[in-house]
Amino acid sequence: MTSQSGSDSDSFSSDYSEVDSDSSSGSKKPQIPKVIANYMLETTLGSGYSGSIFRARHIHNGNVVALKIQDVDHECPTNRFERYLYPLLQGGKGMPTLYSAGVQGPWDFLVIDLLGPSLDNLYRKSGKDVMDIGSVCSIAMQLISRLECMHNRGVLHRDIQLGNCVVGLPPNEKTIYMIDFGFSKRYIDENGRHIPDSRERRDFIGNYWFSSVNVHCRGRVPSRRDDLEAAALMFIHLLTPRGLSWTRNGVPKTSQAHDLLIEEKRRARPEDLCRGLPVEFEDFLRYTRKLKFDQKPDYETWVQVFQDLATEHGYSGHEDLIWPPEPPVVRVQLSSGKHLLIRDAAPTSIPPRDEMHDILAKLTNLNLQAFARPVLADRTNAARNMNIVAPVSKEKSFGKPLAPPPISIGSETTQTSDNSLPQRRSKGRLIADLTTKLSATTNTTELAGLVKEFSQALRLNSSRTLVKEASNFLEVLQNQLNGSSLPTMAGRTRSFNEQPREPARAKLGVVARLRYDVSTARNSKVLAGYISDFVQVTHRSVGRNITKDGFAFLDGLASRLVALPQ
Numbered sequence: 001m002t003s004q005s006g007s008d009s010d011s012f013s014s015d016y017s018e019v020d021s022d023s024s025s026g027s028k029k030p031q032i033p034k035v036i037a038n039y040m041l042e043t044t045l046g047s048g049y050s051g052s053i054f055r056a057r058h059i060h061n062g063n064v065v066a067l068k069i070q071d072v073d074h075e076c077p078t079n080r081f082e083r084y085l086y087p088l089l090q091g092g093k094g095m096p097t098l099y100s101a102g103v104q105g106p107w108d109f110l111v112i113d114l115l116g117p118s119l120d121n122l123y124r125k126s127g128k129d130v131m132d133i134g135s136v137c138s139i140a141m142q143l144i145s146r147l148e149c150m151h152n153r154g155v156l157h158r159d160i161q162l163g164n165c166v167v168g169l170p171p172n173e174k175t176i177y178m179i180d181f182g183f184s185k186r187y188i189d190e191n192g193r194h195i196p197d198s199r200e201r202r203d204f205i206g207n208y209w210f211s212s213v214n215v216h217c218r219g220r221v222p223s224r225r226d227d228l229e230a231a232a233l234m235f236i237h238l239l240t241p242r243g244l245s246w247t248r249n250g251v252p253k254t255s256q257a258h259d260l261l262i263e264e265k266r267r268a269r270p271e272d273l274c275r276g277l278p279v280e281f282e283d284f285l286r287y288t289r290k291l292k293f294d295q296k297p298d299y300e301t302w303v304q305v306f307q308d309l310a311t312e313h314g315y316s317g318h319e320d321l322i323w324p325p326e327p328p329v330v331r332v333q334l335s336s337g338k339h340l341l342i343r344d345a346a347p348t349s350i351p352p353r354d355e356m357h358d359i360l361a362k363l364t365n366l367n368l369q370a371f372a373r374p375v376l377a378d379r380t381n382a383a384r385n386m387n388i389v390a391p392v393s394k395e396k397s398f399g400k401p402l403a404p405p406p407i408s409i410g411s412e413t414t415q416t417s418d419n420s421l422p423q424r425r426s427k428g429r430l431i432a433d434l435t436t437k438l439s440a441t442t443n444t445t446e447l448a449g450l451v452k453e454f455s456q457a458l459r460l461n462s463s464r465t466l467v468k469e470a471s472n473f474l475e476v477l478q479n480q481l482n483g484s485s486l487p488t489m490a491g492r493t494r495s496f497n498e499q500p501r502e503p504a505r506a507k508l509g510v511v512a513r514l515r516y517d518v519s520t521a522r523n524s525k526v527l528a529g530y531i532s533d534f535v536q537v538t539h540r541s542v543g544r545n546i547t548k549d550g551f552a553f554l555d556g557l558a559s560r561l562v563a564l565p566q
């Protein structure tokens with residue numbers, strides 16, 4: 001039994017008229033009445049394998065709802081299952097309200113909140129090949145939270161797909177709602193026990209595109225981890241040109257085609273699926289696949305990871321799904337120390353680090369006086385209020401003044417304590433430059449200065465992730481302290497994911513201990529050992545976040561380097 005992501009129709013399509021619910025079968029079915037449970041059916045919103053859904057209006061109070069209707073004898077009585085599960089989910093954010101449910105004649109019906117288009121509709125109608133990273137992060141934050149809510153109430157969704165995530169109608173159009181609990185199931189029994197796992201291969205339930213490898217390819221029992229894995233695959237799909245490879249040929253029409261799809265999905269390695277994407281998506285997919293059958297996922301941390309990722313890419317980091325998406329904001333530091341916030345007029349889905357660096361470098365060379373168009377306010381006022389001294393480019397112009405003007409100007413004055421940090425550059429590039437400097441010195445005082453700058457660079461935005469460039473920096477530092485030769489370029493490009501990944505046993509206590517140990521290190525080799533421990537433990541932690549203790553460790557490292565004999 002499967003359901004397809006491509007099955008939801010373009011909603012709000014046709015006027016309702018009495019219809020034969022199953023004309024293809026040849027058997028004469030009773031027509032759907034015009035009124036069910038005091039609701040007048042108006043238009044068809046969608047129809048799936050198991051029934052149809054209508055926009056309907058209460059004949060007395062005029063309330064408009066969605067009414068899901070199914071033949072009471074349907075071979076897969078999903079409405080009956082939903083009727084049982086909906087009450088468990090009531091009141092949860094993004095869980096539709098169930099107003100009424102029952103059987104009228106041969107019809108099993110559910111009356112729920114009328115909601116907006118599905119992510120599938122939004123995505124397809126956008127005409128874009130991929131979604132922007134900000135929207136995918138918002139979807140990730142919301143979907144992980146929805147799953148947390150459902151799981152906390154003892155329910156698995158088991159059919160995560162774009163068509164089953166819909167946005168609300170205004171004023172809730174930024175909130176994602178879960179729908180279609182026809183395949184959902186309680187995973188906690190009445191005695192509070194988790195359902196048992198089984199090695200026996202079971203019939204597949206879910207959807208072809210996003211169901212997890214364990215469930216779809218190995219016939220395992222679905223549990224919380226599989227809802228999350230499906231979510232991970234969905235995020236990756238949205239960021240991949242033309243989507244995940246096994247979705248490109250459409251729904252398999254033969255069992256042989258289905259077997260091929262299963263094989264392709266099973267073989268796809270996370271690093272291949274996520275090539276070119278921010279590493280967080282690969283990490284998330286790997287994380288979901290490492291969860292044990294009955295393990296509770298760490299939802300909160302992953303919401304935080306995607307929030308940080310969004311802010312790192314110039315988005316607000318708010319979970320609200322703003323559609324159509326707003327372009328990301330690029331922050332440029334002016335010579336006066338003020339910041340200029342510029343909306344990138346043509347948002348890219350994922351600006352690669354190097355490209356971002358180029359954009360920022362070019363922006364800093366712009367002669368802002370050339371932007372004569374008023375922006376939010378009179379330009380001169382804005383400049384006076386912000387105390388902007390427009391930098392004049394001394395370098396060759398890289399073209400005509402760029403057409404898209406800034407949309408908004410912020411007057412943020414936040415600065416790091418060290419003004420020498422050229423903040424206009426991306427964090428990754430900045431750290432890469434520090435690494436180059438690092439590799440040219442073994443003087444411990446200079447190394448200490450670079451470690452300080454490194455620590456500040458890591459705090460440049462709200463993301464506290466140990467980014468790839470940061471790992472390289474620490475690797476080079478270790479080499480310098482060990483007195484070994486400098487790492488080659490191969491070392492610089494090594495992916496996190498090639499690092500041995502041990503079970504997540506990173507303990508906050510380890511970093512806390514390192515923080516104190518570092519102040520007592522007697523020589524540079526011991527320091528190098530502590531750095532190695534620090535990198536390993538951070539890599540093994542969820543989201544690779546650098547904690548307060550982590551920053552204290554780096555500060556302690558800088559101080560200790562100064563104290564070491566030359």
Ligand SMILES: Nc1ncnc2c1ncn2[C@@H]1O[C@H](COP(=O)(O)OP(=O)(O)OP(=O)(O)O)[C@@H](O)[C@H]1O
Binds near residue numbers: 050
């Ligand atoms: N509450 C709602 N408000 C507005 N539209 C809805 C609502 N619920 C469902 N729809 C639309 O109807 C489509 C089908 O709904 P749903 O998935 O619940 O039905 P289904 O019969 O179980 O479908 P499938 O067989 O595809 O899983 C959705 O993709 C969505 O476009």
